[in-house]
Amino acid sequence: MRLHYAPGSPFSRIVRVLLRELGIDCEEVVIAEFPPAPRFFATNPMGQVPALETEDGVRFPTRLIVDYLTGFPRSGNCQLANGIRRDPDRWQDDQLLAVLLLMGDALAAIKYQSWSGLGPVGENLVGYDPADRHAERVQRTLDWLESQATAAGFRPDGLSVQDVSLASFLLWTDVRGGFPWRGRPRLEAIVDACSTRSSFTATQPQPWP
Numbered sequence: 303m304r305l306h307y308a309p310g311s312p313f314s315r316i317v318r319v320l321l322r323e324l325g326i327d328c329e330e331v332v333i334a335e336f337p338p339a340p341r342f343f344a345t346n347p348m349g350q351v352p353a354l355e356t357e358d359g360v361r362f363p364t365r366l367i368v369d370y371l372t373g374f375p376r377s378g379n380c381q382l383a384n385g386i387r388r389d390p391d392r393w394q395d396d397q398l399l400a401v402l403l404l405m406g407d408a409l410a411a412i413k414y415q416s417w418s419g420l421g422p423v424g425e426n427l428v429g430y431d432p433a434d435r436h437a438e439r440v441q442r443t444l445d446w447l448e449s450q451a452t453a454a455g456f457r458p459d460g461l462s463v464q465d466v467s468l469a470s471f472l473l474w475t476d477v478r479g480g481f482p483w484r485g486r487p488r489l490e491a492i493v494d495a496c497s498t499r500s501s502f503t504a505t506q507p508q509p510w511p
């Protein structure tokens with residue numbers, strides 16, 4: 303298996319953390335230029351990382367990679383909760399992960415709109431600023447996530463993919479100019495606990511250039 307990743311990418315970090323928590327051997331290919339060069343569209347037509355080359359094809363986006371990796375047999379000392387759902391009927395665990403990944407997309411959209419430095423190019427026909435809408439979406443989502451979590455995580459049976467995703471996104475905002483997510487004690491406890499794990503310290507985003 304070969305993972306294409308960018309060192310700063312929070313989506314890539316989710317996958318890299320899971321590989322380490324699950325003890326899965328995988329070659330990691332760093333993509334240094336950002337955005338990935340045009341030739342990368344041949345690997346992922348979205349031109350995005352992460353992308354995981356596997357025996358039967360290239361897996362992307364992040365959700366499909368997570369599905370694949372969480373299906374691997376786990377070693378005895380693995381602390382990651384089994385699978386994405388704690389039981390097959392619990393669709394709410396799937397929903398949590400889906401919403402977390404959408405929140406990551408919204409956070410990235412806010413940051414890139416700001417970093418691009420681009421302003422209005424015409425009349426505003428929708429009557430709102432998409433970045434403001436994304437920011438409100440993220441704030442409401444964080445409130446909802448706080449209501450779904452405990453200080454020990456989103457699941458009672460161990461570190462979950464949902465915990466890893468939350469921490470990857472929020473720690474990324476902390477080193478990329480910030481986003482006001484703190485003040486939610488359960489989310490803070492989850493992120494702080496994740497940040498000290500060896501899987502997280504080994505995959506820290508590179509310093510801001």
Ligand SMILES: N[C@@H](CCC(=O)N[C@@H](CS)C(=O)NCC(=O)O)C(=O)O
Binds near residue numbers: 311351364403410
């Ligand atoms: N929805 C995608 C998001 C992946 C994503 O946004 N990747 C970023 C890096 S964090 C990227 O490759 N951006 C380059 C681009 O959009 O051109 C997923 O779940 O994998």
